[in-house]
Amino acid sequence: MLKHAVIPLLVGAGLLASASSAFGASNLVFCSEGSPAGFDPGQYTTGTDFDASAETVFNRLTQFERGGTTVIPGLATSWDVSDDGLTYTFHLREGVKFHTTDYFKPSRPFNADDVLFTFNRMLDKDHPFRKVYPTEFPYFTDMGMDKNIAGIEKLDALTVRFTLNQVDAAFIQNLAMSFASIQSAEYAEQLLEQGKATDINQKPIGTGPFVFSKYQKDAQIRFKGNKDYWKPEDVKIDNLIFAISTDASVRMQKLKKNECQVTLFPRPADIEPLKKDTKLRMPEQAGYNLGYVAYNVMDKIKGSDAPNPMAQLKVRQALDMAVNKQQIIASVYQGAGQLAVNAMPPTQWSYDTTIKDAAYDPEKAKALLKEAGVKEGTEITLWAMPVQRPYNPNAKLMAEMLQADWAKVGIKAKIVSYEWGEYIKRSKGGENGAMIIGWSGDNGDPDNWLGTLFGCDALAGNNFSKWCHKPFDDLVKQAKATSDQAKRIELYKQAQHILKEQVPMTPIAHSTVYQPMSASVKDFKISPFGLNSFYGVSVGK
Known part of the structure; x- marks a missing residue:
């Protein structure tokens, strides 16, 4: 079973101090419930993994509006569908930057090559990267996308065409899902040259609102706000920290002490007491x-x-x-x-x-x-x-x-x-x-x-x-x-x-889904998909 978070270490390091005191108003601590298995969204199927990767580090061609099921543009600004429903042409967003970290510095912005790398790695078991780092992509195959995508073409640097073998009525929605997060082809090439292909799952690089900084299993994940994000109004947090604890009672105590500002999965017995706490909010939603x-x-x-x-x-x-x-x-x-x-x-x-x-x-x-x-x-x-x-x-x-x-x-x-x-x-x-x-x-x-x-x-x-x-x-x-x-x-x-x-x-x-949080948290929206997203969220006093 999952170990409990190493609380003395976290507190001693000052990582769980209140956002308003130790960090300032632009920092948020999320008391999460488990350690991710990795940071390569294509490999996984659980919300724990997606919260720590797809919802922070990455973007997709299409995306769901915050708190809803409507598909809106993401890394693709628009798309055209052929009359027979078998061809999708995506027009890509110009000037989007991949993250710069101590382990990767991009030389170019996001383009069609990154889309081709992302999906061809899932499609082709003989893909060079997959040969060096063999892995499976369960969501992609569970939905039969490996069989239905006939091919992907780069029409130019900012245009990509997908051709399907048969109509897929949910294709645009599927591309907005976490597993379809876009990876950097340039970063993958660097990892191959360095003989470090597995780092794609441990040291992620994306275009998303938060930049991966540090991970300590069963204890914490640290992210920094992406100052170069293509939608700057969505980045209102300087430091996002996942403090990991499998124990619901521990998570609720930390929330009450303002050692974290958002948490999840309260025990049923804790729901009413949390609702009565004037320093907290407890939005709820019928569970999808x-x-x-x-x-x-x-x-x-x-x-x-x-x-x-x-x-x-x-x-x-x-x-x-x-x-x-x-x-x-x-x-x-x-x-x-x-x-x-x-x-x-x-x-x-x-x-x-x-x-x-x-x-x-x-x-x-x-x-x-x-x-x-x-x-x-x-x-x-x-x-x-x-x-x-x-x-x-x-x-x-x-x-x-x-x-x-x-x-x-x-x-x-x-x-x-x-x-x-x-x-x-x-x-x-x-x-x-x-x-x-x-x-x-x-x-x-x-x-x-x-x-x-x-x-x-x-x-x-x-x-x-x-x-x-x-x-x-x-x-x-x-x-x-x-x-x-x-x-x-x-x-x-x-x-x-x-x-x-x-x-x-x-x-x-x-x-029923309950999302306990500090009253200081602004504009957090409960996801119908059971995910926790912090872009567009801020913390006030």
């Missing part, structure tokens, strides 16, 4: 998220020679109906969660309201297990997240309650956990059994739920159930390949019914 249990459906779980009972539909149906969701929501979410029935939140367009949950029925669950030939006392592993996320305030407690629910029907669940980065890595490799996980939407499109989490292209990525069901997958792919929204809705609804019938997961709850 889902906490769920994924069932690994592989015949044999990686690392085990024993048959996997969850490969059987009847076993998954039994586990699903043995879960007392109402009790879990009452204990884990404590009034800040809404019962989840489907694989996406009700606010997502195309959500099918006709889908109903199987009733909580332990006796029927026992009968199904018997029909499946599963003996009483059969053991499965139940993976529990080591961190809080927007969709789950207490995975450990949820795991204990699931363990108790399944024990009542004769299933013995052994709870397993790892440090967050290891948890994700091992589960993407198929080592997990039943797994507590969740999702915050990334781009406002239904494919980001159904395709990214349960599509066949996502088997090595965010499809933690390892469930590839062709009738479902065909519908999702058809929906993505048409721009007719009415047709897309119809196809996605059919897909939702199949997913509910096949039970690769048990949806638990949609969590």
Whole structure:
């Protein structure tokens, strides 16, 4: 599990002193919940990683407006789409500077070469940089972009053309997502020459509002405001510091003492006291998220020679109906969660309201297990997240309650956990059994739920159930390949019914998102995607 932050070291160094006293009004400390696995956004899929890289150091061709789902220009000032929907021509922003640091000094501004490097590295497994530093790009492949992008051309220094094999109705939204952050081709070339290709993931260079300065695992990340940012009005903080602590109570105490000015994921029991503190603000938002249990459906779980009972539909149906969701929501979410029935939140367009949950029925669950030939006392592993996320305030407690629910029907669940980065890595490799996980939407499109989490292209990525069901997958792919929204809705609804019938997961709850912060913080906006962005934010007295 993640270690607690090294608090004495941070305080002793003066790093967590109040922004208004030790640093001055243009500095902000963010009490974050975990250490990033790295700083190369293309490699990762979690908000913890994106907060520390994509939301600070990098920009993308398109971007989402702060606090919303509308796509606006980013490093591309405009784009043209061909009549057949297969060609996208991007006109790039002129004069954008890459960061200057003690490890890199750019000789030129951002141009088309950087776009080509960024996407060709993800597209081509034989790309020179990828050969030296082999890595995977799970979001890119989960959404099938590796198969759908036929090619990228540099038309001139400030014009790039993407050609697709088939229509992708969410292509512009996808390019605004964190994984599509634009890297410096010049920096990559320097790293290759120096034999330091892995530094792209440890010492990032981007065009974003904050410049990476220092990282101490499980303790702190330091950034400096980018004085050369192409949108100077968005940089109002001189020093941005992530103070890392996995313990929610520690984070809230630091907020109250003004040792940090923004934090996240309060414990449900802390919400009312925080709301009453006159020195704080507690904005909230209905969660565009889902906490769920994924069932690994592989015949044999990686690392085990024993048959996997969850490969059987009847076993998954039994586990699903043995879960007392109402009790879990009452204990884990404590009034800040809404019962989840489907694989996406009700606010997502195309959500099918006709889908109903199987009733909580332990006796029927026992009968199904018997029909499946599963003996009483059969053991499965139940993976529990080591961190809080927007969709789950207490995975450990949820795991204990699931363990108790399944024990009542004769299933013995052994709870397993790892440090967050290891948890994700091992589960993407198929080592997990039943797994507590969740999702915050990334781009406002239904494919980001159904395709990214349960599509066949996502088997090595965010499809933690390892469930590839062709009738479902065909519908999702058809929906993505048409721009007719009415047709897309119809196809996605059919897909939702199949997913509910096949039970690769048990949806638990949609969590309300609370963002505790000092009353001195100005213009912070809660992201519907569960990210924490500090551009445009300031701190006053």
